[in-house]
Amino acid sequence: MALKDDIKAIKTGLSTEEQMIENFIKGERFFKKYKYYILALVLALVVYFVYDYASGVIHEKNTKANNEIYANLMQDPNNTQNLDLLKEKNANLYALFLLAHEKDMSDFDTRFTELEKLKLDPLLISILKSDLNNSTFLRNYNKLLQAFELLEEGKIEQAQLLLAQIPTTSELRGLANNFKHYKGIKQ
Known part of the structure; x- marks a missing residue:
């Protein structure tokens, strides 16, 4: 009886190993068949994550630079160099600065006509086009x-x-x- 049990155990062990080898061979065939697609997918994912990380870092750097320019303008509103730099880098922040300091600036009307040419947020355009006292x-x-x-x-x-x-x-x-x-x- 023990011999029969040993033979059954060996058979089940062999069938398990056969299944494992068969699955391995199927996996190898699948990889060989689709290896270029798999590598392209992995490469695309790597490129996407690198791009996402780099764009996040660049966006954060630009935001810090724009905030620094804006803070400098808050200290000295008549600094035309910083004002032109802010206009070039962040038109929305430039428009908000002009709105906040329209009393301090003698040429606000000419600057306001310049704002219409810039690419601004639609909500900000709506605020600028309206009369601020009766908006x-x-x-x-x-x-x-x-x-x-x-x-x-x-x-x-x-x-x-x-x-x-x-x-x-x-x-x-x-x-x-x-x-x-x-x-x-x-x-």
């Missing part, structure tokens, strides 16, 4: 902030009325719709 965008934004505060306090009906006053053509309409669905639920 519909800023009024709608103010309504949105008031509605959010009312939602936080649990005054949902009053917030719904404020949100309904924001026109459908406003850039803030998407946010207003999201706030309409918010029922003051704290999470």
Whole structure:
């Protein structure tokens, strides 16, 4: 009986080894058949991760440089060299600087016409084109902030009325719709 058990154990061991060798051979055939595709995929992944890392480092470096230029301009708003450098490197930050310092600058109108030629964020363009004292965008934004505060306090009906006053053509309409669905639920 022990001999039969030993023979069965050897047979099962051999069949397990056969299956393992068979799977190894199948894997080798698969790799040989698709090795160029696998290598191309691995190479593409490596290139993507290197590009992503490098672009992140470059973006961070540019952000620090732009912030440094902006901080220098805050110290000396009449420095035309830094102003031109900021205009070249970050047009949006340049436009915000001009908006913040329009009182300090005598040639704001000429600079404002220059802004229309630059590639600016659409939301920033909307703010710049509007009259800052009577801006519909800023009024709608103010309504949105008031509605959010009312939602936080649990005054949902009053917030719904404020949100309904924001026109459908406003850039803030998407946010207003999201706030309409918010029922003051704290999470």
